[in-house]
Amino acid sequence: MELTSELQGQLLDCILDMGQLLLGCGAEISRVEDTLSRIGRAYGASETDVFVITSIISLTMEFPGHEAVTETRRIVRDDGTDFYRLEKLNALSRAVCAEPLEIEELRARIDAVAAGRKPFRVQLVGSVLAAGSFAVFFGGSVWDGLAAAILGALICLLQLRLDRTEINTVARNLLVSFLIGVAAELLTVAIPALHMDKILIGDIMLLIPGLAMTNAVRNILLGNTISGLVRLADSLLWAGSLAGGFMVAMRICDILM
Amino acid sequence: MDLKTAIIQLVTAFLGSMGFSLLFGMRRGHLLWASLGGVFTWGIYLAVGALLREGFLPCIMAAGFAVFYAEALAHLRKTPATIFVVPAIIPLVPGSSLYYAMASAVRGNLPDARHYGSQTMQAALAIAAGISFVIALRQLQTKR
Numbered sequence: 001m002e003l004t005s006e007l008q009g010q011l012l013d014c015i016l017d018m019g020q021l022l023l024g025c026g027a028e029i030s031r032v033e034d035t036l037s038r039i040g041r042a043y044g045a046s047e048t049d050v051f052v053i054t055s056i057i058s059l060t061m062e063f064p065g066h067e068a069v070t071e072t073r074r075i076v077r078d079d080g081t082d083f084y085r086l087e088k089l090n091a092l093s094r095a096v097c098a099e100p101l102e103i104e105e106l107r108a109r110i111d112a113v114a115a116g117r118k119p120f121r122v123q124l125v126g127s128v129l130a131a132g133s134f135a136v137f138f139g140g141s142v143w144d145g146l147a148a149a150i151l152g153a154l155i156c157l158l159q160l161r162l163d164r165t166e167i168n169t170v171a172r173n174l175l176v177s178f179l180i181g182v183a184a185e186l187l188t189v190a191i192p193a194l195h196m197d198k199i200l201i202g203d204i205m206l207l208i209p210g211l212a213m214t215n216a217v218r219n220i221l222l223g224n225t226i227s228g229l230v231r232l233a234d235s236l237l238w239a240g241s242l243a244g245g246f247m248v249a250m251r252i253c254d255i256l257m
Numbered sequence: 258m259d260l261k262t263a264i265i266q267l268v269t270a271f272l273g274s275m276g277f278s279l280l281f282g283m284r285r286g287h288l289l290w291a292s293l294g295g296v297f298t299w300g301i302y303l304a305v306g307a308l309l310r311e312g313f314l315p316c317i318m319a320a321g322f323a324v325f326y327a328e329a330l331a332h333l334r335k336t337p338a339t340i341f342v343v344p345a346i347i348p349l350v351p352g353s354s355l356y357y358a359m360a361s362a363v364r365g366n367l368p369d370a371r372h373y374g375s376q377t378m379q380a381a382l383a384i385a386a387g388i389s390f391v392i393a394l395r396q397l398q399t400k401r
Contacts, residue, residue: 026281028339083340084282090337118282130276137269138353156280201356205273206280210350211343217385218342221392243359250363 003043003103008069010103012061015039016073017110018089019050019057024079025086028215029053029224035093042097053227054234080163081211088113120160127156127206135202144195147187148202151180155206169234173241177207181249189257200246207242209235263303266348270299274344283340290330294345298323302349312376313383319349320387328395351380 003011015036022032033050040048040061047062055075062068079085092109095101101109131152136145155176162172180203188196212235220228274295278288298319305315327341358373 026339027337031337031339081281081343083278083287084284086340087284087336094335122279122282126276126279126281128276130273130280133269133273133276134352137266137273137348197356197360201353204356205347205350205352208350208352208355210347213381214342214346214384214388215339217388218392221389239355243355246356246359247363250360254363 003063005066007103008061008063008066010107011043012059012069012071014103014106014110015061016057016059016071017114018093019052019059020073020075021079021085021110021114022089023052023054023057023075024077024082025089026081026083026211026215027086027089028222029219029227030222032057035090038097039093042100044100053224054230082118084118085113085116088116124153124156127152131155131202131206133202134205135198138198138201140195140198140202143191143193144198145202147184147191147194148199151183151187151199151203152206154183155180155203169238170241173207173238174245177242177245178249179245180207181246182253185249185253185257204242204246209238209242212238266303267296267299270295270348274347277347278344281340281343283344287334287336287340290334291341291344294323294326294330294341295348297326298345299348313379316349316380316383317387317390320346320384321391322387323349324388324391328391346384349380349384351377354380 018039019032019036022035023029027035029052032052036050036052036057036059037048040050040059044063045061046064047060047068049058049060051058056072057075058070058072060068060070092113096106128149129152132145132149135148136142140148158176158179162176167175181200184196184199184203187199188194212231216228216231216235218228219225219231271292275288275292278291283291301322302315302319305318306312309315323345324338324342327338327345330341331338354373354376358370358377361367361369361373
């Protein structure tokens with residue numbers, strides 16, 4: 001496919017958008033780099049250089065007979081892990097690499113993916129199921145599971161509310177874990193048959209940066225040390241703020257009760 | 258550990274992995290296999306743990322299995338492996354010891370805090386080591 005300079009610019013935008021979406025929904029760095037350079041090659045670029053870290057994507061493309069073009073994209077926010085979107089982007093990139101689409105068509109397809117979000121109802125069901133199950137998994141009774149499930153729903157609603165604010169990860173985790181800690185204390189005071197430790201363990205599973213840490217390790221091993229270390233530091237801070245929130249909640253309740 | 262506890266854990270591992278899959282927007286078609294990943298991983302952890310009577314090596318092997326399972330499934334279903342790694346590994350995440358480490362620290366019980374804290378770190382390291390082994394093995398195989 002022969003592209004004019006104008007279309008090349010549009011293609012660059014499309015590819016950067018795709019990279020941004022991929023990073024946002026939880027793809028590892030090597031997948032983002034790999035996908036973007038494959039698409040570049042599919043559109044006939046003689047040279048495609050992609051550099052991705054968690055906060056920036058830099059893309060340079062050179063088409064035969066044209067000057068090289070470079071664009072960078074600052075990645076500010078994380079849309080939250082979304083496997084459905086990840087799969088759709090993966091399918092789109094496979095389709096494009098097999099048979100390059102017209103740029104207009106590509107733009108429309110990317111916009112369609114960006115418009116779709118995982119439904120909130122499913123996330124709520126997931127949070128409830130995960131928190132409840134893990135409370136029982138770690139030795140809680142069925143009633144502990146039920147209580148953890150209720151707090152799981154609360155966490156999901158809180159996160160949804162906080163998604164609409166500018167709050168950063170550390171402050172967010174401090175706040176959420178503090179509120180959940182207090183709620184668990186109140187529940188166990190009201191119903192003494194419940195075990196606070198098991199309830200909170202179920203809910204910690206929802207908040208713990210298990211995924212972020214796993215991804216950090218995988219990034220490092222797949223050769224992306226910088227991003228891996230950034231993610232690792234992020235997830236340690238995240239775990240620290242989580243612990244801080246719970247500790248303050250427990251301490252206050254210990255003193256008051 | 259008795260059989261009843263093991264069965265309860267395997268069933269709740271299934272439900273918990275399914276919960277996380279839903280939370281992260283997994284497609285319906287993948288849900289069953291993704292959730293089974295958590296069951297298999299925990300099953301391996303329990304079985305190897307019963308043989309060796311310790312926690313570190315079983316955790317490495319179970320995490321390694323989780324990545325292997327995810328990569329195999331992703332290959333068969335032509336999707337990114339990440340989406341199957343998460344539900345498979347989640348039962349290994351040391352939520353319990355992290356909680357007890359925090360709770361002991363708050364109550365000024367430092368020996369317990371240290372004990373549970375190092376358990377948490379050990380589990381995190383074991384998961385990382387398990388993942389590393391499998392990725393290293395796969396990279397030996399393919400050259401791109």
